[in-house]
Amino acid sequence: MSQFLPDYIVTYLPDAIQLIYLVATAFFIRGLKLLGSPATARKGNQLAAIGMLIGIIVTLFDQQIISFEWIVIGVIVGSLIGAVLAKKVAMTAMPELVAVFNGFGGGASALVAWGELSKYSDPSLMDTTSLVTTGLSIFIGALTLTGSFIAFGKLKGFISGNAITFPGLNFINIGSMIGVIALIGVFTFDPSNQTIFWVILGLSLLIGITSVIPIGGADMPVVISLLNSYSGLAASLAGFVLGNTLLIVSGALVGAAGLILTQIMCKAMNRSLFNVIFGSFGGSTSGSSDSGTDGDKTVRETSATDLAIQVAYASKVVIVPGYGLAVAQAQHIVKEVAANLEERGVQVKYGIHPVAGRMPGHMNVLLAEADVPYDELYDMDQINPEFATTDVVLVIGANDVVNPMSKTSPDSPIYGMPILNVDEAKRTVVFKRSLSFGYAGIDNPLFYQEKNQMFFGDAKKSLQALNEALKDV
Amino acid sequence: MTEIPLILLLFIFVLACFIGFELISKVPPTLHTPLMSGANAISGITIVGALIVTGTQGGLITQILGVTAIIFATINVVGGFMVTDRMLEMFKKKGDDK
Numbered sequence: 052m053s054q055f056l057p058d059y060i061v062t063y064l065p066d067a068i069q070l071i072y073l074v075a076t077a078f079f080i081r082g083l084k085l086l087g088s089p090a091t092a093r094k095g096n097q098l099a100a101i102g103m104l105i106g107i108i109v110t111l112f113d114q115q116i117i118s119f120e121w122i123v124i125g126v127i128v129g130s131l132i133g134a135v136l137a138k139k140v141a142m143t144a145m146p147e148l149v150a151v152f153n154g155f156g157g158g159a160s161a162l163v164a165w166g167e168l169s170k171y172s173d174p175s176l177m178d179t180t181s182l183v184t185t186g187l188s189i190f191i192g193a194l195t196l197t198g199s200f201i202a203f204g205k206l207k208g209f210i211s212g213n214a215i216t217f218p219g220l221n222f223i224n225i226g227s228m229i230g231v232i233a234l235i236g237v238f239t240f241d242p243s244n245q246t247i248f249w250v251i252l253g254l255s256l257l258i259g260i261t262s263v264i265p266i267g268g269a270d271m272p273v274v275i276s277l278l279n280s281y282s283g284l285a286a287s288l289a290g291f292v293l294g295n296t297l298l299i300v301s302g303a304l305v306g307a308a309g310l311i312l313t314q315i316m317c318k319a320m321n322r323s324l325f326n327v328i329f330g331s332f333g334g335s336t337s338g339s340s341d342s343g344t345d346g347d348k349t350v351r352e353t354s355a356t357d358l359a360i361q362v363a364y365a366s367k368v369v370i371v372p373g374y375g376l377a378v379a380q381a382q383h384i385v386k387e388v389a390a391n392l393e394e395r396g397v398q399v400k401y402g403i404h405p406v407a408g409r410m411p412g413h414m415n416v417l418l419a420e421a422d423v424p425y426d427e428l429y430d431m432d433q434i435n436p437e438f439a440t441t442d443v444v445l446v447i448g449a450n451d452v453v454n455p456m457s458k459t460s461p462d463s464p465i466y467g468m469p470i471l472n473v474d475e476a477k478r479t480v481v482f483k484r485s486l487s488f489g490y491a492g493i494d495n496p497l498f499y500q501e502k503n504q505m506f507f508g509d510a511k512k513s514l515q516a517l518n519e520a521l522k523d524v
Numbered sequence: 525m526t527e528i529p530l531i532l533l534l535f536i537f538v539l540a541c542f543i544g545f546e547l548i549s550k551v552p553p554t555l556h557t558p559l560m561s562g563a564n565a566i567s568g569i570t571i572v573g574a575l576i577v578t579g580t581q582g583g584l585i586t587q588i589l590g591v592t593a594i595i596f597a598t599i600n601v602v603g604g605f606m607v608t609d610r611m612l613e614m615f616k617k618k619g620d621d622k
Contacts, residue, residue, distance in 0.1 A: 079566055080543060086562050087551040093612040096562045100605040103569065110572045116579030125578065125591045129598025136599070137606035142614075148607060149561050156567045156600035162593035163573035169586045170577075180530055279564050286570040287540075291533060293573050299533055300540040301569040307544025308563050312556060315548075403554075412557035419614035425554055 053114045064112060071109040072297040078102025079301055083308060089425055106297050142420040143377045146410040150203040150275050153282050157195025160285035160302075164188035164292050165252075174242035181292050182242055186235030188288035190255045195281045197259030202274050205263075216265035221329050224262050227254055266327065269451065272410040273316050273327050280309025316406060322468070350486070353504035355513070358480060359520035365442035367398045369434065371471055372414045373407050375448015375483065379510035382421040385447060388518050389423070401427055402434035402444075402471050404452035431471055438475040446473060446497075447482040448510045454495045463493060479503045482510050558611045565604025571597035 053061055079102045085095025110116070133152075140148045164185045171177055177185070204210035231254050238247045266274055283305025290298025317324050353361075362368055370389065376382060389399045401423065407414045415428055429437075438444065446453055453473045456463040473479050479502060486498060486505075497503055506513050551559055574597045578590030 079569075080547065083544075083547045083559075083563065083566070086559050087547070087555060089552070089554060089615055092555055092558055092615065093609065096558070096565075096605060096608045096612055099562060099566055100609075103566070103571075103601055103605070106569060106572055107575065110575050111579075113576060113579070115576055117581065118579055121578050121587055121591045122575055122594060125574070125594030126598050129595040130602045132595070133599040133601065133603030134606060137603040137610065140607070142611075145557060145561075145607070145611065148603075149557070149564055152561075152600050152604045152607070153564050153567070155596040156564065156570060156604075159568070159574055159593045159596035159600065160570040162589050162596065163570055163577055166574075166577035166582070166586050166589035166593060169589055170580070170582045276560055279560055279567070282564065283567040286567050286573075287537060289570055289573045291537075293576055294528060294533070295573060295576070296528065296533070296536060298569055298573050299537050301566055303537050303540035304544040304547070305563045305567040305569075307541040308548040309560070311545055311548040312551075312560060312563075315551075315556070405556075410557050410560070412554055412559075415554040416557050416611050416614070419611070422614070425615050428554060430552065430554075 052112050052116070052119075054117070056112070061114070064114060068109055068113060069296060071105060075102040075106040075109070075297060076300050078105065079304060083304065106301075110297075141380075142382075142417060143380060144207075145416055146272070146275065146408075146413060147203050147206045149410070150199045150206065150278070153275065153279050154196045154199030154203070157192045157199065157278070157282040157285050159192070160282065160289045161189045161192025161196065161255075163289040164192065167292050168242075168248075177242060179239055182239045183235065184288045184291035186238050186251060188285055188292060189252055190231050190235065191281050191288065192285035193252060193255035194259035194262070195278050195285055197256045198263045198274070198281075199259075199278050201260055201263040202271055202278065205268055206271055210264070213267060220261065220265055224258060227258050227261070231255055231258065262328070269406075270327050272406060272408075272413075273313055273324070275410065276309055276313040276316055277324070277328075280306050280313060283307075283309055350498050351501075351504045353480060353506050355506075355516035355520040356523075358504075358506060358517055359524050361478065361480075362392060362397065362443050362445075362517075363395055363521060363524040365392075365397055367400070367437075367441045368392060369400050369402050369438065369441045369444045369473075369476070371402045371404070371407075371444060371446045371449050371453060371473060372418065373404075373447065373449025373452060374413075375450075375510050377408055377413065377417055377448070379448065379512075381447065381511040381514050382417045382423075384511055384514040384518060386418070386421040386423050388514055388521070389427075391518060391521050399427065400429050400434065400437070402431070402438075402473075403428050404431055404449070404471050407449055407452050431469060435472050438472050441476040442478065444473040444476045444479045445482065446479060447514070450483070450495055451493075453479075453497055454493070455497055456493065456495070459496075465493065473497070474500060474502065477502065480506055482506045482508075482513050484509060554615075558608050558615075561604060561608040561611065565601055565608060568597050568600035568604055571601055 078098050082095045082099030085091040168185050234251050283302045287299050287302025403414050457465045457468040457470050574593035
């Protein structure tokens with residue numbers, strides 16, 4: 052748009068653009084900071100959005116930009132698709148949606164680097180830095196694209212949540228990654244070689260698929276978080292290709308932030324990132340043949356009326372939600388039950404495991420949708436000391452996060468993962484459709500404990516029945 | 525565009541990484557999903573690169589790559605910020621108007 056400005060302004064334009072980029076960066080940093088506290092998070096997100104708008108508008112004044120038709124078309128199409136997805140998708144499908152958006156972001160960065168490369172009729176005219184960062188940007192952007200869509204497919208159930216793997220896959224993946232990096236080196240010296248370029252692109256897309264496929268569904272939150280970090284890094288690398296400061300800084304911010312978040316999540320599961328990526332853990336033991344009839348494994352069933360009496364006369368009830376709650380869309384009815392109990396003077400708290408659901412904070416978002424006030428939600432560290440004084444724990448659609456095997460059985464895949472110590476409570480009631488295994492694919496001894504009762508059925512229907520029964524107590 | 529020396533670009537890259545690390549270290553788990561989503565929307569900043577690639581003089585291939593990049597990045601930006609806002613809209617303290 053610089054052509055519409057008088058010459059004396061155009062002279063200062065490049066510096067002015069850099070200054071305004073700095074302002075946009077400040078908005079991003081402030082926005083990310085505010086996103087860290089519940090009271091200010093919404094404002095933080097809005098600040099970041101304003102920063103983005105500033106960045107986009109000021110870029111349109113860049114003197115390199117001379118044609119706008121395609122830009123307008125692209126922005127309109129992208130905005131429509133993005134807005135429809137953001138408005139229409141149910142809250143329960145939030146993790147998948149974030150994975151999809153993330154894939155598009157990574158793909159865009161790869162395309163930016165590729166587009167810049169395509170401008171050179173002779174790519175060897177590009178300087179070495181640009182060539183290296185172009186190669187890396189395409190590599191990371193492309194693997195983010197395919198990796199995110201595999202993660203989406205796994206969460207959506209299009210692709211088996213089990214760890215799909217075969218011996219040697221890790222070596223093939225590591226080998227391919229080293230291969231791509233070596234090829235980027237070759238590409239830097241011989242950028243005109245089309246074949247090398249296509250092999251880099253093809254291998255990168257493939258690595259995204261083959262490195263996410265072997266990771267079990269239970270670890271998808273960590274994977275999405277890591278891919279989020281990658282898409283930031285890809286954007287930053289694209290910034291190096293174009294020499295654009297705003298891209299470099301914002302991409303680096305997201306890359307670093309995503310990495311920290313990934314680490315926090317790994318820590319919550321007591322596993323290293325390396326173990327998540329190469330461990331092929333989760334859902335690997337197939338089958339749910341355990342029927343609870345094996346000799347020493349007896350479960351006690353409960354009914355809506357029976358449970359209603361127990362909770363109505365309890366003084367403290369803790370609700371532990373899991374992915375089953377999301378699947379059954381039971382967040383609203385759980386809130387009704389809680390409200391009902393609170394009216395009777397029962398103290399109700401929610402105990403949220405950091406990796407409950409399919410993403411960190413998944414349960415918080417879900418319960419927030421049902422208007423559960425966030426100060427009733429307690430983190431693992433806050434709620435664990437309270438179980439000893441709790442009368443009834445309602446475990447709704449959660450499994451691995453309350454599995455005592457993580458403490459007792461060193462050969463269990465979840466050994467060492469901190470869990471919610473629900474077995475310290477006077478009674479636990481597990482809402483579950485069957486005795487099938489959780490995402491980690493292992494049995495849960497909690498179900499067979501004497502203090503535990505099972506309430507079989509769809510979480511939503513069970514809770515509705517409980518709610519009805521409460522009226523008669 | 526003003527040419528900025530590579531070494532300075534590396535400086536801002538590394539410093540920005542440190543800011544990113546520090547910003548996130550103190551976030552309650554409640555906000556992890558919105559934070560991931562919000563950060564993800566910011567990574568859509570690559571739209572700026574897409575605008576520059578598309579708007580500058582280039583051949584047909586560049587145009588096609590550029591427009592696809594704009595579409596992808598805009599989905600990321602618009603969708604990302606909107607969905608984050610939708611999540612955060614629901615966070616209410618007890619006693620807030622329901």
